Amino acid sequence: MSEALSPAESTSSRKVHEFFLDNGLQVIVIPDHRAPVVTQMLWYKVGSADDPKGVSGLAHFVEHLMFKGTEANPPGQFAKVLARNGGEFNAFTRNDVTAYFERVAKDRLPTVMALEADRMSNLRFSADEVKSERDVVLEERRSRVENTPAAILQERMMSALFPGHPYGIPVIGWYEEIEGFSPEAAVEFYKRYYAPNNAVLVIAGDVTPDEVKALAEEHFGDIPASETLEPVRVRPVTAAPSEPVVIHVADPRAGRITVQRYFPVPSYPSAKPGEAEAIDLLMRIVTGGAAGKLYRRLVVEEKLAATAGGGYVRPLRDTGMLAFDAIAAEGASAEQLEEALTRFLAELRDGNISEADLTRAKSSYLAQFVYAADSQDELAAHYGGFLSAGLTLDQIEAWPERIDNVTVADIGKVAATYLDPARSVTGILEPSAETLAA
């Protein structure tokens, strides 16, 4: 077997820079001079977990509305300008963050900075645009959720995993609450959260820190900080399920039996030192592709699953989750698959990770940093995602070292603590008797 990969072998030679504007905007610069291209990513520290009660989906809705125009850039202008400049753009909303990104030739950076700065403070909300965009979001929900039994099940599982915490409410929102969206609610949300002191600007590509500093001052420097922002985002204390929850969904559209199990765990920002890293490596050993122990057991040895995997959902600010999932093999029942999963997790909890397992997982993990460094998008997402979830730049840079320091004992400890069946949510999706075809 090869020697373990060292943190040194998994670092690129590029250096990441950080500075803050007076109005609170945090700016990160990641130089990459291989191509005259630049990626801008603006992360607002607001997400669906900040939706007001009864108005779920509002953060996601405001993301949609961010494309609907300002005084200087009327509806459609944003897309036109990007197109005119050969740029790509998109946005997404998650539980704790909403991010907007553009990729352009490097000399167009001032243009896209100007656009983001403009819509950070000058967004306009017309009643017509709000109504028609509401219909679009309903259509989106229909295509992502209502058309998909697996997504329906997932919504119910998240509800059960995080009872009383907003992570248990879908990012896109509940159907009836989307229908109730008003321009007033959107405006209030926007004014509160869309401000420089609530954002992280990441610029990756063919730029220097000095260039970016000058541009950031020019375009974002005059935007005032938000004063209605809560000093710390107030979230309910997380309750976890206290006894196992099992949810069955039978649907004619489900092709195969699938079994999933979720556990609540600390996240990188909320964990004790070293804990999240240990959890991360545990999951790599267990659910890391075909070499993962779960796949090995359920698919190869017991032949009860056609495929099996999972992961550690990160980054989340308040708390995280582990997911284990499997699609049943032909002829295997949900009960058999579930029982095998339970047995596997119980053994894991008792501790069966070896030094060799850990070394292999560390190499694979550290290598990921090299792979990520190949792509501006991935770098911007990595830094932006974790900074906006509450980590510092130093913490992010020291990651390879912290991964390298994890021991087999650390892994054993998190497995014993967090793979507690009493705190799990299981979802079983089965094809129901009727078929879909006419």
Place this chain on the structure above:
Amino acid sequence: MDIQRITSPGGITAYLVEHHDNPLISLRFAFRGGSAQDPDDKGGLAYFVTGMLDEGAGDMDAASFQEREQELAIRMDFNAARDLITCSYQTLTARKDEAFDLLKTVLTEPRFDEDATERVKGQILAGLKLDQNNPVNVASRAWSELAFQGHPYSRPIKGSFETVPGITAADLKSYADRVFARDNLIVVAVGDIDAETLAKDLDHIFGGLPEKAQLTPVPDAKLATGPIREIVEMDIPQSIVQFGLKGIMRADPDFLPAYVLNYIIGGGGFNSRLMEEVRVKRGLAYSVNSSLFPFQHAAVFMGRVATKNEAVAESLSVIKQELSRIAEAGPTEDELEDAKRYLTGAYALRFDSSSSIANQLLFLEVEGLGVDYVHERNDLIEAVTLEDVKRVAHRMLDADRLITTIVGKPVAAEADPALGEMA
């Protein structure tokens, strides 16, 4: 960007772009053939082969091989397309020699063990079962079957319940023996490796392959004559509609104007005609788009729209209307200028990571364009005139001849005679 053409001592050629600021090497290579080489009764064979290449090689069974992959932290991904098998193979510089050794074993000594074959077959069949209830997949399969009747392109790449169960380890080996050869191989390397080292490594990795592939000749396909429409009933709230026409082949001088035209029609996201008319103006759909697919033996212009069942008829009517408008009058001068500005400005974005650079260069070679095209391409796009796109719009967009598949429970679509005969 400096693109070198390397020839190994053994005569294998490759393109190389060197970057030494990140310790990563990306190889991207392809074998011509793809799923079009599947025997008629063994649809899904090429796809199955690609699923087996990490299930053992040389003296490693599946478990040992997968552990080795993880240990070396390599990223290996094979893909079967209609006319090609492609592979993306990435390794850290620190693991290069062992990684390339592993790749050589994969290509020259694949195993196709019985238990691994059964397991992967089970996974493919599980995937087919899931696809069966995925309206996007169903629409796509139905469309290919309808449009390419009697030609290998009508067969789904992943195969079907009729064909996959009968595929044996011997079939898999036979495919690999026939297709993995040196005369149908195309290779690109990007990253932390120099020309001299690469040349030696090329012979090491690929030198042991047979010199000549044994490909079955594939005829050119003739697309079915529209209008034809097929409805596949599925009890879902939102229908998926796939619509298409004969397109333009890559080597046709009209291809680039068609490419620009497609951007205007439905390739440009929010800047496209279809998006404007269907989503922005009428709120009818969350997504509507179009693409050009130039295969080796056929070319297709195809689009898709997802909309609630009650809005299918209206959406299709709007799409048809828009295509006819463009066929008649062509795009506007402004639309053409905007499209050209976008396409030329965005080209650089395709070259910003090792894997994306490797991918671009691979496909230039596959399409016979040569890597100098990288420097010529924007000028060629700039040279497209309004006359060109009008001519191509008229040539290609015969909206009365649409081939359409609809999956869902479309309301009142039956009532529209303009949508053509039911298949």
